[in-house]
Amino acid sequence: MSRSSSWAREALAVFGKDCLLELRTRVALGAVLLFAVTSVVASGFALAPPSGVAGEVKASLLWVIVFFAAIAGLSRVFVVEEETRTADALRLAVSPTGVFVGKLAFNIALMWALCVVTVPLYLLLLEVPVRHWSLFVTVVILGSTALACATTAVGAIVAKATMRGALFGVLAFPVALPPLLVAIHATKAAWLSEGGWRMATGDLQVLVGFMLVIVPASLLVFEHIWSE
Amino acid sequence: MSRSSSWAREALAVFGKDCLLELRTRVALGAVLLFAVTSVVASGFALAPPSGVAGEVKASLLWVIVFFAAIAGLSRVFVVEEETRTADALRLAVSPTGVFVGKLAFNIALMWALCVVTVPLYLLLLEVPVRHWSLFVTVVILGSTALACATTAVGAIVAKATMRGALFGVLAFPVALPPLLVAIHATKAAWLSEGGWRMATGDLQVLVGFMLVIVPASLLVFEHIWSE
Amino acid sequence: MNAVAKILTGVWIAGVTVAAFLWLPPAQGFRSPESARIVVFHVPCAILTFVAFLVNAWYSWFYLRRREPLLDMKASVAAELGLLFAVLATVTGSLFAMEQWGSAWNWDPRETSIVMLMLVYAAYFVLRGAVEESGKRARLSAAYALLAFPAMVFLIWIMPRIVESLHPTNTLFTGSGLDPVYRITLWSFFVGMMAVFVWMFRLRLRVEMLEARVRRRRQTEPEPTLTGVQP
């Protein structure tokens, strides 16, 4: 068995197990979604059309909501392992790389599911006129993936500390800030009539570049976070 | 030993223990605060004066931030007991009323601490001109207390389910909505030049009335939540 | 419900529906008088949403007192129906709003409160999904329903009266607002829908009871499938 196929196989097993746990407890996704939906509805209520909030603020708000909803869910994959004292069992069975890749895959899937529900609702309730659909969809996919990449390793750090839920927000924010800002900028480009792809290519490159840097960096430090 | 003094003594013991735990782990308050501070700073950044957001939106935003920060912290008192499997020990030693009152006291203290730090910062960063200070302080105290009253029992429910962190937001939101809306309304009255106390007395009455309803209601159902 | 009652309900609803379109005159004073007929369907659905919520709270309370699983089933079935009627009220309301107010959604206090009501129901079911053990699930969801109750009373009765609204208030019971012809048709439809509500309630309850019976049987008898699958 070659080494590379070994971590892929491990990651697959971890991903499958986490999906199964999710399916069993049924609540992670449901709750993250409802959390996001609640915030979207609340924002829609507070910033309904007569209040005349600019499209720029709306773009920020969308990503802030996605970020907070992500906070509600993304750190769980590691926190649950520590809280239920299964982390040691996982350490015994799976290599750090396998664990990280499996958890990252799960978080990305969670973020996508989150966006599939939240974003259309947001566009509807806040009456956002999207001019460049293909660009917007690309931004949402890349942005949410980048958020998951940025925060997965932070989740592992948080899992080792007490008072996890809130701590995650604090630690994740600085790491997630670059993709957050870039995604907000690119979203504005996709909503405004002018610019479009031309205005956003730089942002998209930054997003991809960010992922290409943060994932290897996370892998590098993850082993030290994960093992005692 | 009379019955009433008995639950007061129990509540005091629970409150003291929770404060000690908080002191020892040192993170709950710190993280809740940092969470709130992060959001306030982010909002200040997004809605800085040039963007010209109305005072009404600012009032909503302040309370939304307080609410989300509360979500990060308020359910902990019960969740920690269940997660660490100490809930049964507490059940054996303390009456449900004693537990509820002790936890409620802790949550109220947490909310006040939260507001003491967050609210001045918010006023500063978002350049809110407060016209009626005494009213505003009253609204903040009553509003934060009402939020704690509304959500403490929900925290106990959440502690018994899986996927706690996110679930709390979902369950707490509808229950906390009335005090949230009223507090927003009263805050606007305290910020705008006209109206002031006259405009807000109805709101304050509703806030107090809400607490007078929700605390007994919580006490009534708490026993069923807390005991198996 | 027996067959006769079912047929009567069907005929009644069909009759009222036909009457709403043929007998009911277009409502003057509305921006689009013809489409105003929809209140006849919209309002009963909205009222049934509240009724379902009341029924849910009522059975929740009794469950906590008596701890009989049947009461929990009743509470949860009432919530399901409440959610269904909330969706119906919102859809009919939105269609109507599109005609009358020019936009499907205006964050009118009534609209807000029905969204909140749906959020409560949704949260209620998320909670039920989050608890494995049936007794615990029943206790927690009953407690939650009762905690949400004061909040809902506030949102439904107090808030629309504090905040100004596009919606007419106090038209159902006081004489001033609604044309008597409309009122008769509306309440007739309500009666029909109430019968549907009762019928669906009992149907869902029967399904729930059967499912519980199947679960119990599975628990007490050894699983027959296991020995068969052995490779």
Place this chain on the structure above:
Amino acid sequence: MNWQIELRRVGKEYNERPVLQDISASVTAPGVWTILGPNGSGKSTLLKIIAGLLTPTEGEVVYLHNGERLNAQQRRQVVGMVAPDIALYRPLTAIENLRFFARARGVRVQDGDLLSLLEQVHLRSRAHDPVATFSTGMVQRLKVLTALVHRPPVLLLDEPGSNLDEAGMEFIRHTVRVQAEHGIVIVATNDTRELDYGEPLIQLGA
């Protein structure tokens, strides 16, 4: 002082799966009783029902003191319990845990008393260390102390000897002996070393 516990046709189902059916028994102070049965037979469930931590689906458990029935609040004062899935506050120190459980029940204790309690289980030198840093056996010893700190007339022990060494087992034996002189002890166990504590009260099947 006449303490009595009566189990009246107690039954318990989890998710429609019957675990305990129609269990009746009665114990009177002083004495030691054991609940025996293989893994999964319902010993822990029964003990939790007796402690009032679980509500039985059928029947009831009644505490009598000189013939008078105790309410839930009184029962809490009377019962001390140790079980594998009842934990201590791990960030708190040993002595803080003891102090909390004493105060919550309205018992006024001095730190000196608590230290001499800890001495009995050889934990005095670790009194001011967080429980999180204790080994499994040390935690188990402390658990037994927290169940004793309010001197309850009724002591419920679910596998009290798990993870204990010989000295720890001896402490348990001693505790049971002392308690048996004036109160009630009910031990649930399947450790052969603990079978001889008292007479079998209930033998649960598989």
Place this chain on the structure above:
Amino acid sequence: MNWQIELRRVGKEYNERPVLQDISASVTAPGVWTILGPNGSGKSTLLKIIAGLLTPTEGEVVYLHNGERLNAQQRRQVVGMVAPDIALYRPLTAIENLRFFARARGVRVQDGDLLSLLEQVHLRSRAHDPVATFSTGMVQRLKVLTALVHRPPVLLLDEPGSNLDEAGMEFIRHTVRVQAEHGIVIVATNDTRELDYGEPLIQLGA
């Protein structure tokens, strides 16, 4: 197949408190060894160091296979461990837990194999129930199975008999016997019923 584990002057401190000092030992397959010592003497700590879950502050643990040193990844394939504070996934069923631990290590197993494993510990009829609904003893049995599912040559057992009934103890004894025929078993215990599993490897003081 020649498996060997060497402890080379292993030492461990927690927060400057020395727990283990200068421990050296060597074990070679096949055989059973026990680590003995009273509560808090460092048995669990030592076992975790051997498993690679804790890094010693001094010295090292080396695994040798036919004289060749194993790396961390290979060590994971080789070790199976049971300990009181290593838990299973409670929302997953018994069989799902087994399946995950097998797959994660690259072992291809059929459900039939897993069911017959469960049969051995009398959990076959509960194969599709979540572990959360198991009693302490049932969980302990399943834990032992998950440590065995990849047929590891090295088996580390920390108080394997805790909360087990006679049948469970017999299963442990049987497992140890079978494993001892070709692999290494290290048992940490202070249960007198388990002392005779093998020869004492290390006797830790208080």
